[in-house]
Amino acid sequence: MPGTSPDFAARLRSAGLRPTRQRVALARVLFGAGHRHVTAESLHAEVRATRIPVALATVYNALNQFRDAGLLREVVVAPGRSYFDTNTGHHHHFFVENDGELHDFPSDKVTIAGLPAPPKGTHLSRVDVVVRVRR
Amino acid sequence: MPGTSPDFAARLRSAGLRPTRQRVALARVLFGAGHRHVTAESLHAEVRATRIPVALATVYNALNQFRDAGLLREVVVAPGRSYFDTNTGHHHHFFVENDGELHDFPSDKVTIAGLPAPPKGTHLSRVDVVVRVRR
DNA sequence: TTGATCTTTGGAATTATTCTAAAGTGCTTG
DNA sequence: CAAGCACTTTAGAATAATTCCAAAGATCAA
Numbered sequence: 001m002p003g004t005s006p007d008f009a010a011r012l013r014s015a016g017l018r019p020t021r022q023r024v025a026l027a028r029v030l031f032g033a034g035h036r037h038v039t040a041e042s043l044h045a046e047v048r049a050t051r052i053p054v055a056l057a058t059v060y061n062a063l064n065q066f067r068d069a070g071l072l073r074e075v076v077v078a079p080g081r082s083y084f085d086t087n088t089g090h091h092h093h094f095f096v097e098n099d100g101e102l103h104d105f106p107s108d109k110v111t112i113a114g115l116p117a118p119p120k121g122t123h124l125s126r127v128d129v130v131v132r133v134r135r
Numbered sequence: 136m137p138g139t140s141p142d143f144a145a146r147l148r149s150a151g152l153r154p155t156r157q158r159v160a161l162a163r164v165l166f167g168a169g170h171r172h173v174t175a176e177s178l179h180a181e182v183r184a185t186r187i188p189v190a191l192a193t194v195y196n197a198l199n200q201f202r203d204a205g206l207l208r209e210v211v212v213a214p215g216r217s218y219f220d221t222n223t224g225h226h227h228h229f230f231v232e233n234d235g236e237l238h239d240f241p242s243d244k245v246t247i248a249g250l251p252a253p254p255k256g257t258h259l260s261r262v263d264v265v266v267r268v269r270r
Numbered sequence: 271t272t273g274a275t276c277t278t279t280g281g282a283a284t285t286a287t288t289c290t291a292a293a294g295t296g297c298t299t300g
Numbered sequence: 301c302a303a304g305c306a307c308t309t310t311a312g313a314a315t316a317a318t319t320c321c322a323a324a325g326a327t328c329a330a
Contacts, residue, residue, distance in 0.1 A: 018327060020277060040318080055279045060318060074214070080286075080317060082214040094254055105251050114244040115266060119229055122268035129264050131250060133257035153296065155308060175287080190310045195287065215286060215317070 006031065015069040025052040026062050030072070035087040037075075037102045043084075077102065077130060092129040099135075141166065150204040160187040161197050165207070170222040172210070172237045178219075212237065212265060227264040234270075 008027040009019035017023060029046050030036060038046075044059045063084050066072040072084045077095045083102055092110060094103040110129070118124050143162040144154035152158060164181050165171060173181075179194045198219050201207040207219045212230045218237055227245060229238040245264070253259050 018276065020326065022278070053279095057280075057319080058278055061278080064319095076211050076214050079209070079211050079217040080215065082317090094257075096254070096257060097260060103254060109249040109251070111246070111248045112264070113246045113248075116240050116244070118266070118268045119231070119238060122229075122231060122270050125232060125267040125269045127264065127266050129247070129262065131253070131262050132260040133253045134260045135257050153307065155295070157309070188310095192288080192311080193309055196309080199288095217286090 011071075015066075015071055017065060017069060022047075022052065022054045022058050023062055025050060025054065026059065026066075027071075030066070030086050035085070035104065037083045037085050037104075039081065039083055075102065075128075092131065094131050094133055097132055097134050105131075146206075150201075150206055152200055152204060157182075157187065157189045157193050158197055160185060160189065161194065161201075162206075165201070165219075165221050170220070170239060172218045172220050172239075174216065174218055210237065210263075227266065229266050229268055232267055232269050240266075 008024045008031065011031070012019040012023055012027060025047050026043065029043065029050070030038065040056065040059050040063055043063070044054065044056050047054050047059070063072065067074050067084065070088060072086060073088045075083045075085050075093060077083065077093070078100060081100065085102075085104070087104055090107040091104045092107050094105060095101070096103075107129075112127060112129070115127070143159050143166065146166070147154040147158055147162060160182050161178065164178065164185070165173065175191065175194050175198055178198070179189065179191050182189050182194070198207065202209050202219065205223060207221060208223045210218045210220050210228060212218065212228070213235060216235065220237075220239070222239055225242040226239045227242050229240060230236070231238075242264075247262060247264070250262070
């Protein structure tokens with residue numbers, strides 16, 4: 001079944017990023033299967049486990065670039081911790097305050113009505129809904 | 136017009152906090168007029184401008200205590216920066232991504248429908264809506 | 271292949287926040 | 301109102317997350 005395995009290099013290229021060894025390795029982990037939430041640290045550990053040497057700074061670089069290129073979305077839920085979400089489509093989040101866990105939920109069933117107009121001189125960028133829960 | 140000026144010491148006491156010189160000074164700035172959004176740094180600068188000596192660590196302590204006591208609400212919008220909001224009622228936020236400005240808007244006109252049930256074993260704590268805008 | 275450009279890297283630097291131990295203050299009791 | 305104890309404040313060190321840096325290494329178009 002040729003063409004089935006995702007071509008990460010191509011994906012990076014079309015995002016305007018050179019497909020370097022470490023960017024491809026990072027992409028493989030990030031986009032290889034299902035949606036993921038990662039922190040720089042967790043991703044760094046995961047990629048190193050695949051025996052490809054990557055510096056933590058490179059992980060930060062790549063995450064920021066991927067985000068800027070629209071391949072990832074950054075979610076800020078707690079001070080001093082931000083997650084990168086491979087799901088860039090419309091969706092929102094559950095955040096479990098006790099343990100910092102994050103779960104997606106689709107936004108297609110969710111309706112938000114009655115939002116005021118953006119402050120003058122600004123235009124809407126995105127609406128983030130974070131449903132905070134506790135155990 | 137006696138009794139008009141808010142008694143910050145009493146307010147702190149009923150929140151279970153000793154009304155020390157610096158906590159009262161912080162409360163005065165925070166709750167003295169209209170709702171405010173502050174960071175530890177900005178509040179520190181403001182209070183020092185009133186010629187009351189306060190250490191930055193004390194500002195952090197107080198903000199955390201005020202938040203825990205329900206006098207403040209913490210809003211996390213960007214990695215490495217959290218704001219404290221003196222408005223603890225139901226409301227949501229505009230966040231101007233360019234300059235990090237934060238604006239409240241009331242939630243009474245806003246309806247959110249179709250939220251999924253919280254993950255099993257958890258109960259709802261709060262729903263945060265952040266409307267991100269750009270200039 | 272080669273050079274120009276872009277990336278990676280380890281470690282230092284920066285930023286936001288918390289911790290620590292000592293000094294100071296508020297509160298309760300007698 | 302003096303005493304004592306518990307709670308606070310403080311300056312500076314410590315920590316944690318992230319960015320910066322200059323040098324070494326890849327990638328790519330020609």
